[in-house]
Amino acid sequence: MSEGGIAVAVVEDDRITREGLSLLLRASPGFSLAGAYGSVEEAMAREMSAPPDVILLDLHLPGRSGCEGVELFKQRFPHASVLMLTVFEDTANIFRCLCAGADGYILKRTPPAELLGFVREAVGGGAPMSPEVARKLVTLFRRIRPDPEVVEAHLSEQETRLVRLLADGHNYESAGRELGITVNTVRKHVRSVYQKLHVHSKAEAVSKALRAGLI
Amino acid sequence: MSEGGIAVAVVEDDRITREGLSLLLRASPGFSLAGAYGSVEEAMAREMSAPPDVILLDLHLPGRSGCEGVELFKQRFPHASVLMLTVFEDTANIFRCLCAGADGYILKRTPPAELLGFVREAVGGGAPMSPEVARKLVTLFRRIRPDPEVVEAHLSEQETRLVRLLADGHNYESAGRELGITVNTVRKHVRSVYQKLHVHSKAEAVSKALRAGLI
DNA sequence: GCCGGCGGCGCATGTTCATGCGCCTTGGCC
DNA sequence: GGCCAAGGCGCATGAACATGCGCCGCCGGC
Numbered sequence: 001m002s003e004g005g006i007a008v009a010v011v012e013d014d015r016i017t018r019e020g021l022s023l024l025l026r027a028s029p030g031f032s033l034a035g036a037y038g039s040v041e042e043a044m045a046r047e048m049s050a051p052p053d054v055i056l057l058d059l060h061l062p063g064r065s066g067c068e069g070v071e072l073f074k075q076r077f078p079h080a081s082v083l084m085l086t087v088f089e090d091t092a093n094i095f096r097c098l099c100a101g102a103d104g105y106i107l108k109r110t111p112p113a114e115l116l117g118f119v120r121e122a123v124g125g126g127a128p129m130s131p132e133v134a135r136k137l138v139t140l141f142r143r144i145r146p147d148p149e150v151v152e153a154h155l156s157e158q159e160t161r162l163v164r165l166l167a168d169g170h171n172y173e174s175a176g177r178e179l180g181i182t183v184n185t186v187r188k189h190v191r192s193v194y195q196k197l198h199v200h201s202k203a204e205a206v207s208k209a210l211r212a213g214l215i
Numbered sequence: 216m217s218e219g220g221i222a223v224a225v226v227e228d229d230r231i232t233r234e235g236l237s238l239l240l241r242a243s244p245g246f247s248l249a250g251a252y253g254s255v256e257e258a259m260a261r262e263m264s265a266p267p268d269v270i271l272l273d274l275h276l277p278g279r280s281g282c283e284g285v286e287l288f289k290q291r292f293p294h295a296s297v298l299m300l301t302v303f304e305d306t307a308n309i310f311r312c313l314c315a316g317a318d319g320y321i322l323k324r325t326p327p328a329e330l331l332g333f334v335r336e337a338v339g340g341g342a343p344m345s346p347e348v349a350r351k352l353v354t355l356f357r358r359i360r361p362d363p364e365v366v367e368a369h370l371s372e373q374e375t376r377l378v379r380l381l382a383d384g385h386n387y388e389s390a391g392r393e394l395g396i397t398v399n400t401v402r403k404h405v406r407s408v409y410q411k412l413h414v415h416s417k418a419e420a421v422s423k424a425l426r427a428g429l430i
Numbered sequence: 431g432c433c434g435g436c437g438g439c440g441c442a443t444g445t446t447c448a449t450g451c452g453c454c455t456t457g458g459c460c
Numbered sequence: 461g462g463c464c465a466a467g468g469c470g471c472a473t474g475a476a477c478a479t480g481c482g483c484c485g486c487c488g489g490c
Binding site: 027029096098099101103121125126127128129130131134135137138141143144145169171202203204210211213 | 358359360365381430
């Protein structure tokens, strides 16, 4: 980043958009183009002119999707921020990409000046998002409603592991196998968890533990 | 908002900060000051000069905390955006305020120009956040790990209500009573939910539905 | 030195669940 | 008119769960 400004790589299959972005990045002081590619595969195969600080990644790509690409880029360039740049603003895609490790989610309709601001924000350790995306994130978040009593509760390591397994659909027996303990011990832990969370069933325990961020 | 620009109310106990914000809002074209108050109680008691479009709300206040204030303001001014403006950037506070209904979370160190941008973003339906906050939100979000398949799933109204009841610890019988249907019908709905979410137990269903934001 | 929390194990019993089957109405879509 | 989704109802059975009881060892705090 030092000499040429923020090094940005672009992965975008639409030639016009890609060249537009390339032009913008080359023309803007404080930024430089680390490479422009039409697919995830191409970007992974070819050497970049500089280690990228930020990767602008389209979602809809031929071959490997941008969402899959996130993990690959994060592996290859652990210090780079990956920003999704896409027209898709549906919850499922946002979810998928952020969980895959994307550091931001920007809609394509974003004007160039703002886009550069987002790139700067990413380098500064932020998580740049278009307003619509931020709103969706907050809305999803709000549904969680944790129980304040339970948030304070402290589950032991073993108990936490157990509740996680139960949340993932294990029954007592398979959870016990997973933890290397007997069913009876599982029962014992479950009892203890129920007391701490003030619940009387697996489902309620999972619900409260999830909402309180305990698992 | 039409004549005087975006009407902004300020609730902040520190006099210097409050007056600084008031000055900024009065001096900036496109913005106007709807009122400046030292506490939630004061803001609720006194008539504002205009219905606020945006309320800038400090978190640490004498009397009722800003977090509690969020709900009151949202009740009184349903169309106003409430933006937290605080020095606290810990996860618990961010979580609490957003769940309470805040539309954004801004750190006090934000420069004035950017602050005005955030206010504009709030009016535009966004969820403005300081970069650090956005990053924390995304990190928290990642912990949820929703199943992308499930996010797409559509539960019917009745099914959603049922899963909510199950998450709150009801068994089939009491959930059925709550919904005014028989246990057998509950079973039928549960079956359908299991198919849609690809699960085989109450606990797993609740877990997936919660993570995917379906309930 | 004893208490409380954690971890581990065992047994028993009644309750609840998961899932198989089948059958009916209503309302929308083609 | 036929079809399908949604809602509703019923019965049966084996599996899983909730909760009662009791027992052990280890560790950290007072």
